[in-house]
Amino acid sequence: MYSRIGIRSSYSLLWGVASPKSILERLSSQGCPAIAITDRDNLYGLHACREAAQEFGMKLVIGVELTTPEGSIFTFVRTVGGYSRICRLLSQKGIRQNLDIAEELANDAEGLVLATKSPRLLGKLAGKVPDLYAAITPRWLGSIPTARKLGIPLVAIDDASLLLPGDHDLHVVLRAIACGKTTGTLTADDREPPDQTIEDMDRYAKIFESWPQALENTGRIISACADVPLFQSLVFPEYPVADSTAEVELRNRVLKGAEKRYGEISDAILGRIAYELDIINRKGFASYFLVMDDIVAMASRTCGRGSGAASIVSYALGITNVDPIAYNLYFERFLTMARTDPPDIDVDFAWDERDDILHAVLERFGKDHCARVANHNRFRARSAIRETAKAYGVPDSDITLMERQLFDSGLSGITDPLWQTICSVAARIEGLPRGISMHCGGMVITPKPVSYYVPIESSVEGYPLLAWEKEGTEAAGLVKIDLLGNRSLAVIRDALQNLREQGIHVDEQTWHPAEDLKTVEALARGDSMGVFYIESPAMRQLQRKTGRGDFPHIVIHSSIIRPAANKFINEYVRRLKGGSWEPLHPSLARILDETYGILCYQEDVSKTAVALAGFSEAEADTLRKVIAKKAGGEKLARYERQFFEGCRQRGVQESTITAIWEMMLSFDGYSFCKPHSASYAMVSFQSAYLRVHHPGAFMAAVLSNQGGYYRAQAYISEARRMGLHICGPDINRSRKQYHAEGSTMVVGFMAIANLCTTAIGSILRERSTGGAFTSLEEASSRLSLQRDDLVSLVAAGVFDSIAVGMARSEQLQRLLITPRRNQGKNGQGELFVAETPFPIRADRKLPVPRPMGKTEAELHREFEALGFLREHHPLLLWARRIARVRRIRAVEMPAHVGDKVFLLGWPITRKTVWTKQGLPMDFVSFEDETALYETVLFPKIHERYRKLLYGQRPLVVSGTVHDDQGALHVQVESMRVIEGS
Amino acid sequence: MTGDQASIIHVNVTNFAASVATSRDPSLADKAFAIAREGSARRIVIAPSRRAMEEGIHAGMPVATALRMVPTLSLISPDASACAKAESAMFEIASRYSPTIQHDSGGHMYLDVAGTTRLFGPPVDCAVRIRNEIHNLLGMEPAVAVASNKLVAKIGTRAIRPSGITQVREGDEELFLARQDMALLPGVGPTIGRLLAVAGFSDIGQLASLDDMQVEALLGKRGLALRNAARGWDTSVVDPTHLGARTIHKRVDFSEPAGELEALRAAMISAAEDAGLDMRKELLACTAVHITLFWADGATSEGKQLSSHPLVLDAEVLEASWKAMQQAMRRRVRIRAFTLSLQRLLPAKREPDLFTPPGPTREERLQSAVDATRLRFGPATLTHAAAVFRV
Amino acid sequence: MARILIGTSGYSYTEWVGPVYPEGTKAGEYLDRYGTLFPTVELNFSYYRMPEAEQLLAMHCQSESLLFSIKAHESLTHTIDTAVWRNAAATFRSAVSPLQEKGVLGAVLLQFPYSFHYDPDRRRYLDALVRSLGNFPLAVEFRNGQWYNNRTLEALRERKVSLVSLDMPELQSSPPMMDVATSPLAYIRLHGRNKETWWGSDSAARYDYLYSEKELAAIAERVRGMAVAAQLVLVYFNNHRRGQAVRNAMALQKLLALGEVGPHDR
Incomplete structure (x- = not known):
């Protein structure tokens, strides 16, 4: 049987229709021993091809179809050098549109085999390229005369993109999407002719019967090109150390760091260090750790993610902040001699430092030696339908209508033949790659320029971008580092800085927030708004239900609160409160005791598979990954069989196996390993400590960094409930960000909507050079601000402190007049004596009651400008209407468990979930002037009242107060807006 | 009746495109729907129906937001030819009462009925009949105002919308405008609106009471034009040109x-x-x-x-x-x-x-x-x- | 289409004996008589004298088919005393309630004088008053033009209170003509167009006016216009002098082709 070369897969973006896997599967079934997939001008699919080749036991030749204005050149990799040549060529082609590929190859095609069916290209390349073939295809013999004339050997290639004849529809739709045309307006140049199908092996043999030398040459190329020794080792630069080695340097740094962390180093610590270093060195990762150490040193503070947090080396170097000895974190989760994949140290940085750090890394290791990891974007169900319909020329409104119909009643209701076609094409397009973008944090560093290993493009953001996504990058041996942004690190940094200004120094060497009793107690009460990772309503409710705020439990809670694990959470709480439980199986007793017999961490899945079903470590790890990826399908089914079989062999009861398997499946999508949870919990504790002991600085930092779970208004209310005095924004006290002065929190200018940053800058500059402002007139003449900015500042009450007792309307009038007076143009300004506002009609000033000295209108403007009120809860804006509402206050809820109550509710946040029946329901957090409270809206109620939840206005919420294991919530029965005025 | 009485009539069918849709298909009368042009980018509600308005949908709102608020909201594409037909029908009704009609599209129409008193009675009687005819013949309920100039008539229809009729007598313009919401004054858009609100101006009359120098200080030189509008001054004529x-x-x-x-x-x-x-x-x-x-x-x-x-x-x-x-x-x-x-x-x-x-x-x-x-x-x-x- | 009912403001005028009621009709028989002429009447006496339940019930018994609209007592609209108005409102409410229970209450008319300015205190008062009378269909008549603005209309719509449509002499600073449906009830009061006697004369002279045919035709159009958006339209002629209101009301009924008066169905 013949090998096949020159086939395009779906990685020929918006061109090819078949995944590498489906192509290889089909050809392999026909006995094809080797293949070369050549996608158009890219190597995006290389990883997928290698995986498929391995799966079907075929040989793979790496190749690419390089397009030129005169036709395509099929290029096959014969040596490592040839591979690099292609990588560089593709990288250059992306930058220089008019790069003459033929010319480039004519000059240097070392290590490559070329084939083309274009007579002109053959002419250009003949004599200059050693391994050159004239390509013939099942549909094209036109290169034969030229080949004869120039004495170039023939080779048979497929030059095809379609797996089945019916695939042409799909190809046409993809081309229409790519060209922005409709299937009807595509020209012949935009697409392939309908017969470019990958021929069946029999027919293929028959077609080339008369050209046996062409078939032979195909075989020749395969044997020359298969088994190129690529991707066989990890790629990472050697860390240069003068007069020494990376290993020695690493040991020195680790010991130094450990001394800082632990004080004197005990034998146990030393033992662990030696153990870890031994493995690290034997695997050749010393340089990698040194690089990470350097990167981390650039940041104010970091937080390790993932399994990397289980390493004492990382801890000593400051890459992570959890002591693996104290918290029982096993290094094997991170690195073992058995595993072949590179270690994965993911690190969080303060969100506002990350870009600088990424650039510093580029700077430090050289722009050519670094690149960001890509994402391969694929068609999803929705985009597939939308794009396909557009390709068929369907207008948007019709698409929207049909989307709804599809959502409501599925495919069965569709009778329109056009839509039937669209839906069937869309179903086949779904999952095909459509473009690449940048992964949020992944980056590789390479010893030689990156384009030596992989084609490089430029991302929209201007970063060098790899052709491959995470998996492909790893599979190629490129060691990836993940640098991610995290707002809470900036919160902690800013809070500590704010404290230092006030003379309060937290010594981080001796700071052990997890051992602070008050912090533990606060977390046990669920007082954690603003605290990293555990501030969501669901988390705070869990804290209340368990009543536990100690570090080990916070680690469990951060991990168990997965979307799919709801019913296990209830069981967890029951057991934690002393409810009786038996281990799922005696052999799991020791493994899961720490989490009350419930699978909690990612590694619990693999541990269980090993202990219960006799999986090997590696198999168990893959099972975990398959579940986490939600990949499902065949792979999962295989593992399911293996798991059930294994358990049965060990005499586990059928019902137990099912229960455990179900619990394992709840780890689909999103889950944590224990070191990761512990690492996060450490940040949670640091922020919780600051919240308890330095609430002003903490809340100011939370608000300044804008990134929490809640809106600014919710944090402001919380700050008030925490007993902080809120002040500003104020012309003389505010900075750009929020800051604290003792228990006073000063709102920053950043809170003011529509205030431009130049205005903030000029206020701060003028204040630092000229001192405080003492009057409106002075402020007005010292600052040259524009009308818009003055309006925003006045509305936010910025000048209240220097215009005591003056209505804001009057402030604005004066501010607008003063500059004119100062200009003194023709003395016009003299008409406006500063002390008299506009002589407006006597009835202008409406004597509306002035709550705390401000008019209702002023408060409304203030709310518009800030999103909250300076001195009150926003419910004040509805004060008059509210006065008539009969209700209890949220702080009184504990006295009303089981009662039907009425409450005022200012919506804070909400989370929609779907019931088993697919109906939406909501968890909504409200607050009134006294407290925050949680509510549940079951589907019927949700349906009826959801639209009320969109406005920023108070509601009257009525329902029954429930006590769910110590956490209160209101099960809503009805809601209404407060009417009247 | 005296000859110098207010004789400009402004007819405005609020949310015209939606009204046209309802008048063509009366089953829509009680439905929450919105007229929106297709186009995937950022679709905007052109005109909500009455029911949709009651649900809080307003013109200019992104369709996505509207759908979140009212998931059952149906979307209807604007029907240009139906709107044009309705407009020419409105024009035909109006032309029975005056030769001087300024027909701005979108359901807006100004008539000058000065001098037609002997034929049709006082302007306000004319206006009532035009409104009733538009309702009887076209099934739409316009807002109609009679005033001495186009500007005041326009503010009149804005004050009473979505429907009804009012008359501002000659000489009473400032009085009528004095207590209307500032947002009704043409020319008060988002920027000026915010500035005026913070400066404490909520009623048109407050702006009207400023003298030249004051309004210039507040809004810049061109503020005069807005102040004059606040006083109900408008010298533009009903221009029958298309x-x-x-x-x-x-x-x-x-x-x-x-x-x-x-x-x-x-x-x-x-x-x-x-x-x-x-x-x-x-x-x-x-x-x-x-x-x-x-x-x-x-x-x-x-x-x-x-x-x-x-x-x-x-x-x-x-x-x-x-x-x-x-x-x-x-x-x-x-x-x-x-x-x-x-x-x-x-x-x-x-x-x-x-x-x-x-x-x-x-x-x-x-x-x-x-x-x-x-x-x-x-x-x-x-x-x-x-x-x-x-x- | 709405039900349109036409009547007059008040029925108990001695000077109507002759032009309206047959000679020799005694005061006690006016209402019987009136009930044969019109389906509805607007009671004005309640403005000067706080009405009592028995008295109103007696009137109902006298003419069972009549739908009554009743003007609120002056202590609620003209001589408001912040200390005691709530008591007055309660008294008024208990007097009127039986009519509502019998299904013969058209509306309670709140007629405010020119001196009732559009200011925050009065707006709050109106809000409070509307709430205290909230169970009745309410119609508000403002004589001060300041109230005829978009905020008032919005507030009335929100509370389902109707704005009284007026026809009165065109005088500087009097309210603008405004027919806007703010509730399912439309309420139209026709005061005549006697410009000369409007200010500074006694009420008798003020309401001495007879609408011409032409004017009535125009008024009929206004009524039709109001009927589009409302479910019930109440029209009252207040040009009571010498029974002119009755002549006009009858003529308007004819113009609008309203049927003969009979016991109204409800």
């Missing part, structure tokens, strides 16, 4: 032929701003700007800019005018005069600010225009230009 055929025209004559680009540009800016003001006073936008230059030697030349989207704001009009001007500047002769005309008028879809209150964006914008000119004509052509523009 809206698309109307133009807004400004002419500038130089006392001495001008050769400096700087002077020319300064004059053009003020002409463009004047024209823009006139245009926005009537809540119009334009899609064409035409410039004619009169050269000192008697020759003329022309420049024209067309736009695919409606020009509303000063910045937009200015940019187009300047381009048209540059197109027309083909000779090396001094310029005696020029005219600027805004053409292909159509109703502005949003409530624009009557003018842009002087502020940083404006100066930056001018500066960048100046820079562009410098680049083009060399640095010496234009100096201190910004100073000329400052109010």
Whole structure:
């Protein structure tokens, strides 16, 4: 049987229709021993091809179809050098549109085999390229005369993109999407002719019967090109150390760091260090750790993610902040001699430092030696339908209508033949790659320029971008580092800085927030708004239900609160409160005791598979990954069989196996390993400590960094409930960000909507050079601000402190007049004596009651400008209407468990979930002037009242107060807006 | 009845496109639906139905937001031909009562019924009958106001919308406007609205009571126009010309032929701003700007800019005018005069600010225009230009 | 289409004996008589004298088919005393309630004088008053033009209170003509157009006016217009002098082709 070369897969973006896997599967079934997939001008699919080749036991030749204005050149990799040549060529082609590929190859095609069916290209390349073939295809013999004339050997290639004849529809739709045309307006140049199908092996043999030398040459190329020794080792630069080695340097740094962390180093610590270093060195990762150490040193503070947090080396170097000895974190989760994949140290940085750090890394290791990891974007169900319909020329409104119909009643209701076609094409397009973008944090560093290993493009953001996504990058041996942004690190940094200004120094060497009793107690009460990772309503409710705020439990809670694990959470709480439980199986007793017999961490899945079903470590790890990826399908089914079989062999009861398997499946999508949870919990504790002991600085930092779970208004209310005095924004006290002065929190200018940053800058500059402002007139003449900015500042009450007792309307009038007076143009300004506002009609000033000295209108403007009120809860804006509402206050809820109550509710946040029946329901957090409270809206109620939840206005919420294991919530029965005025 | 009584009638079918849809399909009467044009990018509600309005949907709201609020909201594409039919039917009804009808599209119509009293009775009686006929024949309920000028009539319909009828008697204009919400005053868009609100102006009457100097301090030089509107002053006539055929025209004559680009540009800016003001006073936008230059030697030349989207704001009009001007500047002769005309008028879809209150964006914008000119004509052509523009 | 009912403001005028009621009709028989002429009447006496339940019930018994609209007592609209108005409102409420229970209450008319300015205190008062009378269909008549603005209309719509449509002499500073449906009830009061006697004369002279045919035709159009958006339209002629209101009301009924008066169905 013949090998096949020159086939395009779906990685020929918006061109090819078949995944590498489906192509290889089909050809392999026909006995094809080797293949070369050549996608158009890219190597995006290389990883997928290698995986498929391995799966079907075929040989793979790496190749690419390089397009030129005169036709395509099929290029096959014969040596490592040839591979690099292609990588560089593709990288250059992306930058220089008019790069003459033929010319480039004519000059240097070392290590490559070329084939083309274009007579002109053959002419250009003949004599200059050693391994050159004239390509013939099942549909094209036109290169034969030229080949004869120039004495170039023939080779048979497929030059095809379609797996089945019916695939042409799909190809046409993809081309229409790519060209922005409709299937009807595509020209012949935009697409392939309908017969470019990958021929069946029999027919293929028959077609080339008369050209046996062409078939032979195909075989020749395969044997020359298969088994190129690529991707066989990890790629990472050697860390240069003068007069020494990376290993020695690493040991020195680790010991130094450990001394800082632990004080004197005990034998146990030393033992662990030696153990870890031994493995690290034997695997050749010393340089990698040194690089990470350097990167981390650039940041104010970091937080390790993932399994990397289980390493004492990382801890000593400051890459992570959890002591693996104290918290029982096993290094094997991170690195073992058995595993072949590179270690994965993911690190969080303060969100506002990350870009600088990424650039510093580029700077430090050289722009050519670094690149960001890509994402391969694929068609999803929705985009597939939308794009396909557009390709068929369907207008948007019709698409929207049909989307709804599809959502409501599925495919069965569709009778329109056009839509039937669209839906069937869309179903086949779904999952095909459509473009690449940048992964949020992944980056590789390479010893030689990156384009030596992989084609490089430029991302929209201007970063060098790899052709491959995470998996492909790893599979190629490129060691990836993940640098991610995290707002809470900036919160902690800013809070500590704010404290230092006030003379309060937290010594981080001796700071052990997890051992602070008050912090533990606060977390046990669920007082954690603003605290990293555990501030969501669901988390705070869990804290209340368990009543536990100690570090080990916070680690469990951060991990168990997965979307799919709801019913296990209830069981967890029951057991934690002393409810009786038996281990799922005696052999799991020791493994899961720490989490009350419930699978909690990612590694619990693999541990269980090993202990219960006799999986090997590696198999168990893959099972975990398959579940986490939600990949499902065949792979999962295989593992399911293996798991059930294994358990049965060990005499586990059928019902137990099912229960455990179900619990394992709840780890689909999103889950944590224990070191990761512990690492996060450490940040949670640091922020919780600051919240308890330095609430002003903490809340100011939370608000300044804008990134929490809640809106600014919710944090402001919380700050008030925490007993902080809120002040500003104020012309003389505010900075750009929020800051604290003792228990006073000063709102920053950043809170003011529509205030431009130049205005903030000029206020701060003028204040630092000229001192405080003492009057409106002075402020007005010292600052040259524009009308818009003055309006925003006045509305936010910025000048209240220097215009005591003056209505804001009057402030604005004066501010607008003063500059004119100062200009003194023709003395016009003299008409406006500063002390008299506009002589407006006597009835202008409406004597509306002035709550705390401000008019209702002023408060409304203030709310518009800030999103909250300076001195009150926003419910004040509805004060008059509210006065008539009969209700209890949220702080009184504990006295009303089981009662039907009425409450005022200012919506804070909400989370929609779907019931088993697919109906939406909501968890909504409200607050009134006294407290925050949680509510549940079951589907019927949700349906009826959801639209009320969109406005920023108070509601009257009525329902029954429930006590769910110590956490209160209101099960809503009805809601209404407060009417009247 | 006296001859000088208020005789301008403004008829406005609120959310016209939705009303037309309902009148064609009465089963829609009780449904929450919205008219929205298709286009995937950022769809906007053009007109909500009454029911949809009660649910909080308003024109200009993103469709996505509207659907979140009312998931059952149905979306209907605007039916241009049905709207045109309804408009000509409205026009036909109106033309029985007056020969002088200004028919702005979108369900807006002004009639001058002065002098028709003997035929049809007092204007207000006319207005009542027009309204009833529109309802009986077309199934739409307009808001109708009678006043002494178009501006006050327009505020009248805004005050009572979505439907009903009112009459502001000659001489009572200021009184009527005094207590209306500031947002009803044409020309109070988002920027001016916010400024006035913070300055404590909530009623039109408060703005009306400012003298020239005060209003200038508050809003800049062009504030006068807005203040005058607040007093109900409006001298524009009911212009029966088809809206698309109307133009807004400004002419500038130089006392001495001008050769400096700087002077020319300064004059053009003020002409463009004047024209823009006139245009926005009537809540119009334009899609064409035409410039004619009169050269000192008697020759003329022309420049024209067309736009695919409606020009509303000063910045937009200015940019187009300047381009048209540059197109027309083909000779090396001094310029005696020029005219600027805004053409292909159509109703502005949003409530624009009557003018842009002087502020940083404006100066930056001018500066960048100046820079562009410098680049083009060399640095010496234009100096201190910004100073000329400052109010 | 709405039900349109036409009547007059008040029925108990001695000067109507002759032009309206047959000679010799005694005061006690006026209402019987009136009930044969019109389906509805607007009671004005309640403005001067706080009405009592028995008295109103007696009137109902006298003419069972009549739908009554009743003007609120002056202590609620003209001589408001912040200390005691709530008591007055309660008294008024208990007097009127039986009519509502019998299904013969058209509306309670709140007629405010020119001196009732559009200011925050009065707006709050009106809000409070409307709430205290909230169970009745309410119609508000303002004589001060300041109230005829978009905020008032919005507030009335929100509370389902109707704005009284007026026809009165065109005088400077008097309210603008405004027919806007703010509730399912439309309430139209026709005061005549006697410009000369409007200010400074006794009420008798003020309401001395007879609408012409032409004017009535125009009024009929207004009524039809109001009927579009409302479910019930109440029209009352207040030009009571010499029974002119009755002549006009009858003529308007004819113009609108309203049927003969009979016991109204409800």
